[in-house]
Amino acid sequence: MAQATRKKPAAKTADATVSARIAAQGHFRTLRLGTPFQPRLDALAKTQDWYNWAGYRAPHSLWDEELEYFAIRSQAALFDISPMIKYRIEGPDAEAFLDRVTLRDVTKLKPGRVHYTAWCDDEGFVLDDGTLFRLSPTRFRLCSQERHLPWLLDGAIGFNVTVEEETEAVAGLALQGPTSFAVLRDAGFAGVEKLRVFDLADFPHDGATVTISRTGFTGDLGYELFVPADKALSLWDRLMTAGELRGIRAIGYTALNRARLEAGLIVANADFTTAEHAIRADRLRRPDEIGLGFMIDPENAHFNGRRAILEARAKRKLRHVLVGLEIEGNIPAEHAIVYHKKHQEVGLVSAAMWSPMAKRNIAIASLARPYGDTVVEDLWVEIYAMRELQYQKLMKRAKVMPRPFIKLDRRTANPPADF
Amino acid sequence: MKAWDAIIIGGGHNGLVNACYLQRAGLDVLVVEKNGWVGGAATSRELTPGFLYSNCSYVCSLFRPEIMRDLELPRFGLQVISYEGGAVFTRDGDYLANYRDHDAHRREFARFSRRDAEAYDRYARDVTRQCRFIQPLLMRTAPDPTSLKPRDLGELLYLGKKFAGLSAEEMALTLRFWTMSISEFLDEYFETDVIKANFALSGIIGTALGPMSPGTAYVLLHHYMGEVDGSVGAWGYARGGMGAVTKALAASFKASGGTIRTGAEVDHVLVSRGKAKGVVLAGGEEIYGKLVVSNADVKRTFLKLVEEKELPDIFLRRVRNFKIRGSSGKVNIALDSLPEFPALPKDSPVYRGDMHFTDSMERMERAYDDWKAGRWSTDPFLDMVIPTTLDPTMAPPGKHFMSCFVQYAPPKVNGREWTDADRNGFAESVIAQIAEYSPGFRDRIVHMEVRTPREIEAEVGLTEGNIFQGELTFDQLLFNRPVPGYAQYRSPVRGLYMCGSSTHPGGGVMGAPGRNAAAEILRDLAKSTSHMSPAHDVI
Numbered sequence: 001m002a003q004a005t006r007k008k009p010a011a012k013t014a015d016a017t018v019s020a021r022i023a024a025q026g027h028f029r030t031l032r033l034g035t036p037f038q039p040r041l042d043a044l045a046k047t048q049d050w051y052n053w054a055g056y057r058a059p060h061s062l063w064d065e066e067l068e069y070f071a072i073r074s075q076a077a078l079f080d081i082s083p084m085i086k087y088r089i090e091g092p093d094a095e096a097f098l099d100r101v102t103l104r105d106v107t108k109l110k111p112g113r114v115h116y117t118a119w120c121d122d123e124g125f126v127l128d129d130g131t132l133f134r135l136s137p138t139r140f141r142l143c144s145q146e147r148h149l150p151w152l153l154d155g156a157i158g159f160n161v162t163v164e165e166e167t168e169a170v171a172g173l174a175l176q177g178p179t180s181f182a183v184l185r186d187a188g189f190a191g192v193e194k195l196r197v198f199d200l201a202d203f204p205h206d207g208a209t210v211t212i213s214r215t216g217f218t219g220d221l222g223y224e225l226f227v228p229a230d231k232a233l234s235l236w237d238r239l240m241t242a243g244e245l246r247g248i249r250a251i252g253y254t255a256l257n258r259a260r261l262e263a264g265l266i267v268a269n270a271d272f273t274t275a276e277h278a279i280r281a282d283r284l285r286r287p288d289e290i291g292l293g294f295m296i297d298p299e300n301a302h303f304n305g306r307r308a309i310l311e312a313r314a315k316r317k318l319r320h321v322l323v324g325l326e327i328e329g330n331i332p333a334e335h336a337i338v339y340h341k342k343h344q345e346v347g348l349v350s351a352a353m354w355s356p357m358a359k360r361n362i363a364i365a366s367l368a369r370p371y372g373d374t375v376v377e378d379l380w381v382e383i384y385a386m387r388e389l390q391y392q393k394l395m396k397r398a399k400v401m402p403r404p405f406i407k408l409d410r411r412t413a414n415p416p417a418d419f
Numbered sequence: 420m421k422a423w424d425a426i427i428i429g430g431g432h433n434g435l436v437n438a439c440y441l442q443r444a445g446l447d448v449l450v451v452e453k454n455g456w457v458g459g460a461a462t463s464r465e466l467t468p469g470f471l472y473s474n475c476s477y478v479c480s481l482f483r484p485e486i487m488r489d490l491e492l493p494r495f496g497l498q499v500i501s502y503e504g505g506a507v508f509t510r511d512g513d514y515l516a517n518y519r520d521h522d523a524h525r526r527e528f529a530r531f532s533r534r535d536a537e538a539y540d541r542y543a544r545d546v547t548r549q550c551r552f553i554q555p556l557l558m559r560t561a562p563d564p565t566s567l568k569p570r571d572l573g574e575l576l577y578l579g580k581k582f583a584g585l586s587a588e589e590m591a592l593t594l595r596f597w598t599m600s601i602s603e604f605l606d607e608y609f610e611t612d613v614i615k616a617n618f619a620l621s622g623i624i625g626t627a628l629g630p631m632s633p634g635t636a637y638v639l640l641h642h643y644m645g646e647v648d649g650s651v652g653a654w655g656y657a658r659g660g661m662g663a664v665t666k667a668l669a670a671s672f673k674a675s676g677g678t679i680r681t682g683a684e685v686d687h688v689l690v691s692r693g694k695a696k697g698v699v700l701a702g703g704e705e706i707y708g709k710l711v712v713s714n715a716d717v718k719r720t721f722l723k724l725v726e727e728k729e730l731p732d733i734f735l736r737r738v739r740n741f742k743i744r745g746s747s748g749k750v751n752i753a754l755d756s757l758p759e760f761p762a763l764p765k766d767s768p769v770y771r772g773d774m775h776f777t778d779s780m781e782r783m784e785r786a787y788d789d790w791k792a793g794r795w796s797t798d799p800f801l802d803m804v805i806p807t808t809l810d811p812t813m814a815p816p817g818k819h820f821m822s823c824f825v826q827y828a829p830p831k832v833n834g835r836e837w838t839d840a841d842r843n844g845f846a847e848s849v850i851a852q853i854a855e856y857s858p859g860f861r862d863r864i865v866h867m868e869v870r871t872p873r874e875i876e877a878e879v880g881l882t883e884g885n886i887f888q889g890e891l892t893f894d895q896l897l898f899n900r901p902v903p904g905y906a907q908y909r910s911p912v913r914g915l916y917m918c919g920s921s922t923h924p925g926g927g928v929m930g931a932p933g934r935n936a937a938a939e940i941l942r943d944l945a946k947s948t949s950h951m952s953p954a955h956d957v958i
Contacts, residue, residue, distance in 0.1 A: 027526045055522030149537040
């Protein structure tokens with residue numbers, strides 16, 4: 001019956017849809033996809049230390065996670081961000097739609113600019129955070145950790161806008177570190193020096209266009225580059241060639257994760273649980289509870305979750321707070337319990353490290369208010385440091401610190417310095 | 420004359436679980452089983468040389484790990500082989516697969532709808548939340564809401580607290596989940612018909628309801644329960660067929676000193692002055708016991724094995740009205756080679772999983788329409804597995820055993836009893852459907868066992884062939900299962916207990932009813948239950 005239908009010429013489109021669908025069956029043979037940069041990563045992956053990033057094979061490290069970190073701080077580091085989820089949002093109502101869906105005021109985001117934002121469900125619980133790129137007056141790219149197509153499509157009802165997932169079609173690279181500007185300039189991206197922090201612009205590359213923004217996840221001078229997937233390898237080669245004498249190195253996530261912690265940036269489903277994945281209702285978080293309260297402008301007319309968020313503020317229903325901690329000593333306090341007066345449990349460290357830049361023992365923690373909010377004295381963390389099959393139990397004093405933990409003038413300097 | 424401490428009527432998995440726990444508590448226990456073998460609906464039988472059939476139940480998913488541990492089933496030979504996926508074949512020559520890997524699962528759904536692919540996480544979150552609410556109740560005796568006993572009040576409070584612990588949104592979802600249809604529930608997450616059909620099948624299996632009938636969302640939950648506590652091999656084939664589960668139980672029972680008599684059909688329960696004294700076998704032999712536990716379903720127990728005069732009117736009426744409608748059948752097939760499915764790549768893990776052919780909600784509901792009209796479905800819903808792709812012990816080398824669970828099959832055909840001709844017609848509807856997707860399928864068939872509700876009732880003793888000993892609709896759950904006032908495994912006859920799937924928490928090869936009943940019996944006897952592991956925490 002189905003066969004007969006397929007032979008009718010009128011059913012040609014349906015036929016093509018079915019053929020395309022059948023052609024895609026074989027994905028079960030490759031559970032972790034390679035990114036468009038995979039041939040280059042594979043060639044450099046001396047540690048063969050992979051992890052699963054949203055269904056892609058991504059490197060924890062490539063050759064030496066320590067040196068990879070220092071490439072970010074002292075040279076230029078190239079990190080493949082292709083697995084990041086990307087949505088293309090386009091149409092006359094794109095601005096209004098995104099203003100409705102996301103927390104920050106999108107009417108203030110000019111074409112050619114990027115901002116860090118987040119979005120919430122109807123109860124004001126955070127679904128994810130991400131970056132919003134305004135590519136033109138009517139075209140945006142939203143990058144996020146988790147997937148949100150049903151949420152975005154449902155939100156788009158009533159707006160003249162299209163939402164398309166373009167994760168596989170668009171390859172992305174982060175080029176971060178003091179020499180990153182010089183690498184781009186030497187690679188021939190004329191005019192890249194004009195980019196101020198959170199600016200973006202298009203540049204020609206290999207018969208196509210690469211979108212370069214002065215953004216990143218390291219708190220350092222750095223850029224992110226987005227290019228059609230089929231131009232990925234030529235872009236990689238162009239940067240690597242130009243950066244050879246500027247110490248350019250490909251890096252894995254371990255190094256990046258250190259840099260982001262020094263920069264005080266949070267990671268969804270590491271430092272907080274996203275609302276669509278929280279099985280336990282008490283794990284949900286409002287923006288004010290994970291340090292994203294700054295995104296909310298109560299005057300901004302109408303965004304999703306606004307009523308619940310403002311009500312929680314007014315009725316003091318905010319139960320948690322996310323803080324930066326400086327911990328005495330030099331032993332990282334990863335996933336340590338935070339105490340008040342050494343005995344009352346008040347929270348948990350979600351990320352911690354010894355910061356080579358700040359020369360401090362730093363951490364991000366979620367605390368139960370009022371601890372970390374109005375009560376910031378007498379906080380402690382209990383560190384269980386496993387040393388040769390014995391826990392060295394340490395009770396160390398913790399001080400609430402403003403984030404970022406490091407501030408580098410070169411990140412914002414204009415024009416960017418030629419290192 | 421010897422009086423056993425306990426006589427268990429029926430050697431199904433719950434009867435054996437119950438018997439094991441009682442024997443291990445120091446009781447002298449006898450299991451009487453009408454068939455020449457134990458197992459009830461969890462059996463493996465060789466009906467044609469070289470082939471073992473899982474005659475009724477065919478996959479292992481819900482069996483409680485606490486019971487496996489207490490009764491040392493791995494030691495007594497139980498091995499569960501996890502299977503790797505499954506698929507619904509579509510009429511356009513494609514299929515929609517379920518893969519264990521999260522990302523493969525998403526990419527597979529994305530072949531049909533990118534939106535639905537990304538909707539799965541929210542669906543999984545909500546279903547998991549509901550399972551986490553229900554799952555701790557499985558291994559607890561349901562409270563009697565009319566009782567003022569401290570224990571019942573305590574259990575009610577526990578239920579109430581659990582419910583009060585839900586957010587307003589979750590509470591609304593919970594109530595809807597327990598009452599709505601699986602079709603409506605899936606509409607809230609997915610837009611693609613075949614994706615909905617893929618999930619909906621868990622909402623109708625073993626139930627005389629269609630995907631659009633209210634109450635079917637809960638049935639889906641019941642099938643997901645096995646996955647909540649992350650037991651390894653949550654879904655799998657018991658090596659040697661489902662009989663391996665009851666074989667291990669029987670071995671465990673015997674090792675602890677228990678006695679099993681097969682070929683011993685109980686005619687009725689001996690009752691004297693409102694108290695059970697033993698059983699009378701079909702041949703007239705009387706066996707005495709201090710207490711009697713029935714693994715048979717509630718209708719068979721109280722409408723056939725106990726005289727009416729021993730039972731209160733209201734109880735009897737409720738037992739008569741208990742919904743235990745026959746809705747499914749089973750076709751077991753011996754194949755001389757592995758069937759080919761041209762739509763499926765040869766290296767697909769789906770061959771080692773469950774396969775289905777109902778690719779739309781409407782087809783599923785139409786199949787139910789046939790049942791309502793008193794016919795078997797002309798286009799039935801099949802849950803088909805080929806365990807021999809993972810278990811070489813069930814067929815000769817190169818040959819295969821295929822199990823087809825078939826829905827819908829009415830308890831009576833157009834109001835009359837099933838005939839052999841009906842049974843053949845029923846089998847043909849199954850074979851025709853498979854052959855549509857697997858050319859040459861008919862030629863591979865060596866032998867077939869076709870089981871309509873008639874055969875299942877006659878052999879296994881399940882009323883109307885209902886696999887759950889009573890439907891899992893919300894009106895028949897918790898303190899209403901099987902009937903209000905008798906949800907704690909006891910009956911109006913003192914010393915007569917129930918331990919089958921007619922009791923809380925219901926059917927599936929789970930073992931929880933048998934275990935919970937044992938706990939109640941030991942409580943009545945003031946015996947220790949220290950050999951029974953408490954339910955695992957859900958944190």
